[in-house]
Amino acid sequence: MHDVAIIGVGMVPFGKYPEKSIADLGWPAVKQALDDAGIAGRDVDAAFCGSALSGMMPGQRILGQMGLSGLPITNVENACSSSSSALRNAILSIRAGACETALVIGVEKLTKFGGGTLPLEHEDFEVQQGMVMPALYAMRAKRYMHDFGLTARQLAMVSVKNRANGVKNPDAQMRSPVTEEQVLDSRMIADPFTLLQCCPSGDGSAALVLANASTARRYRSDPVWVAASDLSSGRYTEGFRDMTTPEITVRGATHAYEESGIGPDEIDLAEVHDAFTVAELLYYEAFGFCPRGEAGAFLESGATSIGGKVPVNPSGGLLAKGHPIGATGAAQVVEVVRQLRGQCGDRQVEGARVGLAHATGGGISGFDHGACSIHIFKR
Amino acid sequence: MHDVAIIGVGMVPFGKYPEKSIADLGWPAVKQALDDAGIAGRDVDAAFCGSALSGMMPGQRILGQMGLSGLPITNVENACSSSSSALRNAILSIRAGACETALVIGVEKLTKFGGGTLPLEHEDFEVQQGMVMPALYAMRAKRYMHDFGLTARQLAMVSVKNRANGVKNPDAQMRSPVTEEQVLDSRMIADPFTLLQCCPSGDGSAALVLANASTARRYRSDPVWVAASDLSSGRYTEGFRDMTTPEITVRGATHAYEESGIGPDEIDLAEVHDAFTVAELLYYEAFGFCPRGEAGAFLESGATSIGGKVPVNPSGGLLAKGHPIGATGAAQVVEVVRQLRGQCGDRQVEGARVGLAHATGGGISGFDHGACSIHIFKR
Numbered sequence: 001m002h003d004v005a006i007i008g009v010g011m012v013p014f015g016k017y018p019e020k021s022i023a024d025l026g027w028p029a030v031k032q033a034l035d036d037a038g039i040a041g042r043d044v045d046a047a048f049c050g051s052a053l054s055g056m057m058p059g060q061r062i063l064g065q066m067g068l069s070g071l072p073i074t075n076v077e078n079a080c081s082s083s084s085s086a087l088r089n090a091i092l093s094i095r096a097g098a099c100e101t102a103l104v105i106g107v108e109k110l111t112k113f114g115g116g117t118l119p120l121e122h123e124d125f126e127v128q129q130g131m132v133m134p135a136l137y138a139m140r141a142k143r144y145m146h147d148f149g150l151t152a153r154q155l156a157m158v159s160v161k162n163r164a165n166g167v168k169n170p171d172a173q174m175r176s177p178v179t180e181e182q183v184l185d186s187r188m189i190a191d192p193f194t195l196l197q198c199c200p201s202g203d204g205s206a207a208l209v210l211a212n213a214s215t216a217r218r219y220r221s222d223p224v225w226v227a228a229s230d231l232s233s234g235r236y237t238e239g240f241r242d243m244t245t246p247e248i249t250v251r252g253a254t255h256a257y258e259e260s261g262i263g264p265d266e267i268d269l270a271e272v273h274d275a276f277t278v279a280e281l282l283y284y285e286a287f288g289f290c291p292r293g294e295a296g297a298f299l300e301s302g303a304t305s306i307g308g309k310v311p312v313n314p315s316g317g318l319l320a321k322g323h324p325i326g327a328t329g330a331a332q333v334v335e336v337v338r339q340l341r342g343q344c345g346d347r348q349v350e351g352a353r354v355g356l357a358h359a360t361g362g363g364i365s366g367f368d369h370g371a372c373s374i375h376i377f378k379r
Numbered sequence: 380m381h382d383v384a385i386i387g388v389g390m391v392p393f394g395k396y397p398e399k400s401i402a403d404l405g406w407p408a409v410k411q412a413l414d415d416a417g418i419a420g421r422d423v424d425a426a427f428c429g430s431a432l433s434g435m436m437p438g439q440r441i442l443g444q445m446g447l448s449g450l451p452i453t454n455v456e457n458a459c460s461s462s463s464s465a466l467r468n469a470i471l472s473i474r475a476g477a478c479e480t481a482l483v484i485g486v487e488k489l490t491k492f493g494g495g496t497l498p499l500e501h502e503d504f505e506v507q508q509g510m511v512m513p514a515l516y517a518m519r520a521k522r523y524m525h526d527f528g529l530t531a532r533q534l535a536m537v538s539v540k541n542r543a544n545g546v547k548n549p550d551a552q553m554r555s556p557v558t559e560e561q562v563l564d565s566r567m568i569a570d571p572f573t574l575l576q577c578c579p580s581g582d583g584s585a586a587l588v589l590a591n592a593s594t595a596r597r598y599r600s601d602p603v604w605v606a607a608s609d610l611s612s613g614r615y616t617e618g619f620r621d622m623t624t625p626e627i628t629v630r631g632a633t634h635a636y637e638e639s640g641i642g643p644d645e646i647d648l649a650e651v652h653d654a655f656t657v658a659e660l661l662y663y664e665a666f667g668f669c670p671r672g673e674a675g676a677f678l679e680s681g682a683t684s685i686g687g688k689v690p691v692n693p694s695g696g697l698l699a700k701g702h703p704i705g706a707t708g709a710a711q712v713v714e715v716v717r718q719l720r721g722q723c724g725d726r727q728v729e730g731a732r733v734g735l736a737h738a739t740g741g742g743i744s745g746f747d748h749g750a751c752s753i754h755i756f757k758r
Contacts, residue, residue: 021502052435055500056458057741060612060748069748070630072610074464077454079435085453089468096474121434123400231451233439251449362436369439369448 004091005216005223006377008037008209009334014173014322017203018111022054026062026107026205033103033207037219041066044209045099047073048090050083050106051326052361053118058107058326062205072099077326080273080361081231082106083206084329084373088229090210100215104208106330110201118325133275134198138190141278144244145192147293150281152192154296156183158277159196161305162313166320168347171331173202173322197277199318206330208337224337227354228260228376233362233369246279248372249286249360256356256374257288264288267310267376268352269339271332273360274317280304283358284312311349314339329359329373340379354378383470384595384602385756387416387588388713393552393701396582397490401433405441405486405584412482412586416598420445423588424478426452427469429462429485430705431740432497437486437705441584451478456705459652459740460610461485462585463708463752467608469589479594485709486584494580497704512654513577517569520657523623524571526672529660531571533675535562537656538575540684541692545699547726550710552581552701576656578697585709587716603716606733607639607755612741612748625658627751628665628739635735635753636667643667646689646755647731648718650711652739653696659683662737663691690728693718708738708752719758733757 010032017025026049034041041063049059059073078085083106090102110118121127126136144150160180166172178196186195216223232255234248257263264287272287274280281295289310290298298304304312315321315335318328336355338344355377362370389411396404405428413420420442428438438452457464462485469481489497500506505515523529539559545551557575565574595602611634613627636642643666651666653659660674668689669677677683683691694700694714697707715734717723734756741749 022500023502056431056456057748057750060741060750061500061502063612064748070611070613072467073457073612073750074468074610075456077435077456078452088451089453089472092472092475092477093468095476096471098471098474121401121440123402123440231453232449233442233452234449362439369436369443371436371439371452 002225003213004094004226005211005213006208006333006337007211007216007219007223008033008039009337010036011171011206011331011334012204013171014202014204014324016111022058022107022109023061023065025109025203026105027065029205029207030062030066030103030105033209037209039101039209039219041068043101044071044103045101046071046093047103047105048076048086049073050076050086050329051108052077052079052082053325054107054109059105062105062107078371080325081329081359081371081373082326084359084375085231085371087208087329087333087375088231088373091226091229094210094212100212102210104210104330105205106327107205108324108326109203110324111203115201134190134193137276137278138193140243141192144278147244150296152184153180154300155192155197155277156180157299158274158280159183159319162274162317162319165306165314165347166316169316169321172316172320173200174320193276199275199323202322202324204322204324204327206327206334208330208333222341222379224340224377224379226375227262227378228256230255230259230374232372244282246282246286248370249283249358252372252374253287256376260376262354262376266354267356268354269311269314269349270356270358271313271315271335272358274313274319275323280312306347306349314347314349332357332359333375336377340377381604382592383473383605384590384592385587385712385716386590386595386598386602387412387418388716389415390550390585390710390713391583392550393581393583393703395490401437401486401488402440402444404488404582405484406444408584408586409441409445409482409484412588416588418480418588418598420447422480423450423482424480425450425472426482426484427455427465428452429455429465429708430487431456431458431461432704433486433488438484441484441486457750459704460708460738460750460752461705463738463754464610464750466587466708466712466754467610467752470605470608473589473591479591481589483587483589483709484584485706487703487705488582489580489703490582513569513572516655516657517572519622520571523657526623529675531563532559533679534571534576534656535559536678537653537659538562538698541653541696541698544685544693544726545695548695548700551695551699552579553699572655578654578702581701581703583701583703583706585706585713587709587712601720601758603719603756603758605754606641606757607635609634609638609753611751623661625661625665627749628662628737631751631753632666635755639755641733641755645733646735647733648690648693648728649735649737650692650694650714651737653692653698654702659691685726685728693726693728711736711738712754715756719756
């Protein structure tokens with residue numbers, strides 16, 4: 001399909017901006033995306049703002065700060081998939097003919113919570129029992145190590161790779177390289193995860209300008225096309241029997257490959273949801289980049305490094321670029337679009353024509369339900 | 380257009396349910412809507428959940444409680460327009476061909492805040508200066524009284540009418556009638572509003588099942604069709620010069636009438652956003668039910684009572700049915716659909732063929748930006 005394209009992208013470097021309001025945090029990304037598309041704000045027909053923890057109407061607050069009023073604004077929440085879900089709804093809105101152009105915003109300010117564990121729902125009885133995100137992923141890591149012989153050193157290599165990519169990304173929160181030793185020697189968070197195997201907490205925003213086909217071609221000669229847009233809910237973990245199959249991502253990947261007619265071998269780069277080191281490895285397998293149980297060896301072979309068979313998280317991923325929850329999905333797409341346009345300098349994936357973005361989150365309220373949004377783009 | 384229809388509706392009686400989780404509050408409305416449509420939960424293709432203050436992933440929590448997993452779930456926030464914005468996105472999703480059936484949920488639990496003013500954003504400098512909702516609407520009421528000679532007694536009559544309607548609605552939070560004297564003698568909140576001129580705080584949920592045309596006709600002989608679905612952002616008040624023109628609603632009404640080809644004279648009943656008594660009067664004028672400045676006399680004539688020219692808030696409206704923020708938009712549609720089907724017993728608007736639902740909210744962060752969602756339905 002060539003019916004919807006991304007014609008503009010922008011983001012603020014992820015980091016800590018405790019003094020900024022949501023509006024101040026968001027509008028520079030929007031301005032950058034509008035400028036990148038060469039479109040005036042008043043010519044955008046609709047906006048979709050993804051955020052998990054910004055309170056009421058972040059989209060109105062951001063666009064109000066820019067003097068943009070009147071257009072339909074939908075605020076979307078889906079935990080870590082918030083702005084990728086906003087993107088999907090923007091795509092559907094264009095396909096429905098309700099708008100010709102749409103703005104997608106992702107924004108989050110985690111510093112307002114003062115650090116530590118995110119505010120979670122009182123009714124979440126998993127969390128009441130200690131099943132916060134680092135603990136959940138740690139159990140998955142332990143299980144995978146047990147089942148497939150993954151080593152602590154291989155886990156650490158995910159951080160080493162992604163931090164090395166982040167060094168080359170001016171929008172990344174963590175811009176210094178780390179060694180395997182530094183990763184393994186950093187403070188223990190939830191065995192086997194040391195601090196440097198957990199994504200940092202921070203603030204940020206990202207924005208995308210979308211257009212239907214004829215409008216996209218009017219604005220630029222190199223639109224990046226949406227080849228698949230999938231949103232699924234489902235089990236965030238598979239449960240007690242097998243914690244290492246991310247069922248919701250496996251299912252979403254199947255949908256996205258079907259919708260696009262593109263297979264895993266054709267993906268030139270992927271931005272996946274590496275909130276913790278093991279997650280990236282599980283997603284190699286979920287997306288079919290390598291067979292089950294072989295993710296550690298696949299990483300070690302260099303296949304997922306820039307220059308490898310399928311570079312994963314060339315932006316630095318959540319581990320280095322950062323993870324302001326609601327901003328992450330849109331920021332992944334910023335990277336994919338820049339890669340497909342060949343704008344990524346030192347971290348460019350040469351000849352990239354097809355890219356994938358994957359944001360997933362959840363684990364709420366004892367039913368381990370979550371959301372997973374997968375987009376495939378092509379130039 | 381006859382492309383999208385409502386085939387099932389349900390809601391829980393609005394009230395105070397401090398002991399219930401969001402999941403427990405939401406699923407009975409969903410079950411009722413599914414049963415009303417005669418559709419199994421597993422046959423619903425997508426879900427859109429509107430809530431303003433439920434935290435992350437209320438849709439997943441509710442559907443998870445019912446054992447429904449896998450479908451795409453989008454959580455939508457737009458303050459008081461949350462579930463009506465969810466409805467609009469569900470309609471667009473069907474029009475885009477992404478689904479044949481969709482579930483819309485509205486849910487909110489305000490008792491979790493312990494009463495009093497809602498939690499608002501720290502960065503909202505209107506609120507910092509005391510511009511909470513009762514104060515904002517009180518200023519609008521004072522201005523309207525000054526400009527057009529509206530009397531305190533006429534204001535009170537809005538509550539008297541809507542509470543009388545609420546007596547006949549088993550889903551209403553306030554089911555006792557009130558007299559003008561009782562309204563005027565109740566405790567002062569923000570001059571001219573006494574307590575009984577402010578909508579109550581409470582909890583609740585409502586749900587709708589939508590389908591495309593062919594699916595709708597398969598499930599029932601009396602689908603209610605979406606004739607217009609508009610979402611606008613804009614100025615929640617007009618600002619300092621004229622506080623009595625709800626600009627965003629005026630604009631949205633124009634869009635909705637254009638989209639549907641239906642004019643104000645053809646509306647058989649309307650559910651409008653009467654969070655405070657004066658609001659209903661301003662909306663009579665915004666929707667063109669009566670000329671500017673004549674809302675008080677129009678009300679007094681009985682035109683907006685059941686049996687009048689255009690019954691407004693036959694459900695009891697926000698003043699009597701209640702206003703659990705995110706649930707309100709969907710609950711308005713529940714009433715409109717039941718009215719168009721002739722299922723409303725004592726409060727039935729005889730021969731109703733066209734109904735309108737209007738949810739608006741905002742006033743966030745000093746720019747008085749908000750959302751307004753207007754839907755017109757016909758049988």
